[in-house]
Amino acid sequence: MNLRTLAAVLLSVASFTLLYGQDYFESSKPGWLEIARSTTPVLHEEILRPVAAVRAVQDPSAFQGWRYESLGTPDFHAKNFKEVGEITLDFGRHITGYFSFHTKVLNNSQDAPVKLKFMFGELPAEMNTPLDPWKGTLSRGWMQDEIVTLTDMDEWVTLPRRMSFRYLRIELLGSSAGFDFAIDDLFFKAVSSAGENQVPLLETCPEEIREIARVSEATLKECMQTVFEDGPKRDHRLWSGDLYLQSLANRYSFRNFELVKHCLYMFAAFAGENGVLWSNVYDFPKWGPQYGSYCLTYCLIWNSTLLEYLKDTGDYQTATDLWKVAKRQIEDAMTYMRPDNIFDINARPVWLFFDHRAGLDVNAMMQAAMIFALKDTYELATMIGCADEVKEYPALVKAMTKAARKAYYDKDKEIVVSGPGAQVSILSQTWMIKAGVLSPKEGRKAIVNALADPETLMPSGPYATHYLIDAMMICGMHEQAREYLVDYWGGMVRKGADTFWECYDPDDDMLTPYSFFPLNSACHAWSCTPTYFIGKYPEVFQK
Incomplete structure (x- = not known):
């Protein structure tokens, strides 16, 4: 034939x-x-916390024009986050999984919701390039920015969406003048089915x-x-x-x-x-x-x-x-x-x-x-x-x-x-x-x-x-x-x-x-x- x-x-x-x-x-x-x-x-699980707070530096010699500079060990946990306002954290390596954080009221009573923005990114330039107006040919929904409104403090919140990132920026978008609060703990549950490497060099x-x-x-x-x-x-x-x-x-x-x-x-x-x-x-x-x-x-x-x-x-x-x-x-x-x-x-x-x-x-x-x-x-x-x-x-x-x-x-x-x-x-x-x-x-x-x-x-x-x-x-x-x-x-x-x-x-x-x-x-x-x-x-x- x-x-x-x-x-x-x-x-x-x-x-x-x-x-x-x-x-x-x-x-x-x-x-x-x-x-x-x-x-x-x-899926194997691993609990990770950030290794450093970092500051963005615009640098023409860096990949895509941005890099991060370490500010040392994060120390925001006990601070009034209204005074912190914004912080960028480095988890030390690329990880995939689920993010959880805990808030607590520092004084008075919570009299209004708190609104926070979380931006997860793999690379410094991704974190520091404005996303809007959107210019991509794929969905804007792929970008890993989330706004969370907290009506109740003193509890753990886990974002339902799985994230894949190294860097995390937390911004305060809105809060009441009537009370102060802290993000007193956070962690990331990294997941993978890989297991351990079986072929050493x-x-x-x-x-x-x-x-x-x-x-x-x-x-x-x-x-x-x-x-x-x-x-x-x-x-x-x-x-x-x-x-x-x-x-x-x-x-x-x-x-x-x-x-x-x-x-x-x-x-x-x-x-x-x-x-x-x-x-x-x-x-x-x-x-x-x-x-x-x-x-x-x-x-x-x-x-x-x-x-x-x-x-x-x-x-x-x-x-x-x-x-x-x-x-x-x-x-x-x-x-x-x-x-x-x-x-x-x-x-x-x-x-x-x-x-x-x-x-x-x-x-x-x-x-x-x-x-x-x-x-x-x-x-x-x-x-x-x-x-x-x-x-x-x-x-x-x-x-x-x-x-x-x-x-x-x-x-x-x-x-x-x-x-x-x-x-x-x-x-x-x-x-x-x-x-x-x-x-x-x-x-x-x-x-x-x-x-x-x-x-x-x-x-x-x-x-x-x-x-x-x-x-x-x-x-x-x-x-x-x-x-x-x-x-x-x-x-x-x-x-x-x-x-x-x-x-x-x-x-x-x-x-x-x-x-x-x-x-x-x-x-x-x-x-x-x-x-x-x-x-x-x-x-x-x-x-």
Whole structure:
């Protein structure tokens, strides 16, 4: 069966399902949902209090133009807060969880409500940039500022909203002249399902890389809640693209594989009626997918996550149970194939995410991503004894690899190009290497050539940079990979990061995909992977 015939058959099956309202996995979903619920992790709790009071300093040399200066140990607890008026507290590190505070009347009787404003922030600039008028392209509701009106003093108040922050500013907005009061105690209950690190670094590990690993693990830990979250400050949900990277980092840190299983089953339980996975799912405020959010690249990488989970755990039951979900993702993706074995990104509307970089042409990298998915899915099938179901995959890989080289590899310039404008991007080289379309020797040359061209589109964030480091390691560019990791993620550490950021361009501190940089997450799932490289390749990174 050629690719055109195969795609037509698969498309007709999908159309039949949608036309008659049948659900591919209707009989399996209740069992999958039960397994997902039964594997919901317990959150570990830690009580923390602020380590210092701080003062904001506008500093052009600081990240995004602001830094905090310590004023020493907080001493406001016994003071009349009407005289304090405003205070900013540093909890010493990024934390996620729930804030509680206690107030007491110092004299007379409370004769009116007290109004307080709490501002929680991850970074100094976020705390010191006016939020209104709102300029962001995402909801104003994500920002962590809360106004609390106290009608009763002398009691504990716990904010119902979970916060993710390092710094807290408390402002008095309104009080009566008839009595004085104090905020005499406060604490934060930090939560995470991560547990303890299970993979210590070698004693020979250089201090700079050790610090990068520490921040990487802190990032992952903060994102490990009842699911592997995208970001604990914003997007409180599970994305399959992030899950893949988090599962790799988890292997060389916390080794909480039960959480990976939990997340895999959540995706399967909420698959669309056509059997295709949504890009992300929620477990709060209630379980379910983000309907309408379909990202084909994320569907395909889910298969790789299932494969890596099987390798990590030997859990053949789960892999076999979810195999038909993995197979279905390939069936859907194959409907985009042209007769000449090229993935057609214009076959029908589809979201293909590789990076936020504006103007990025994804033709070449999508061809490679499809080849990579076929390889991983066939390996998964082989491991669980289902290779006969997809025996055509190796031939498809061979045909698509040949087509990819013909369409996208410029032999004369020894570089991968993409799209009608023959665009050169780092990610086109990266994915062709990851898919095995280029040999390690060709890959090394392609990366070197791309990096040497000032017109090359570079990655705009940690998600894409992960794949560049991965490609360098595949090509044997060990020294370059180490230098790039230390320069990129180490650059964030040098700029004050205690968890790694969603967006980072060494040359643009204000980079944001949301039109307003305070919306950026300063603790983001796809930024956590240095610990994966450091752990997997100790001979490269730890000596």
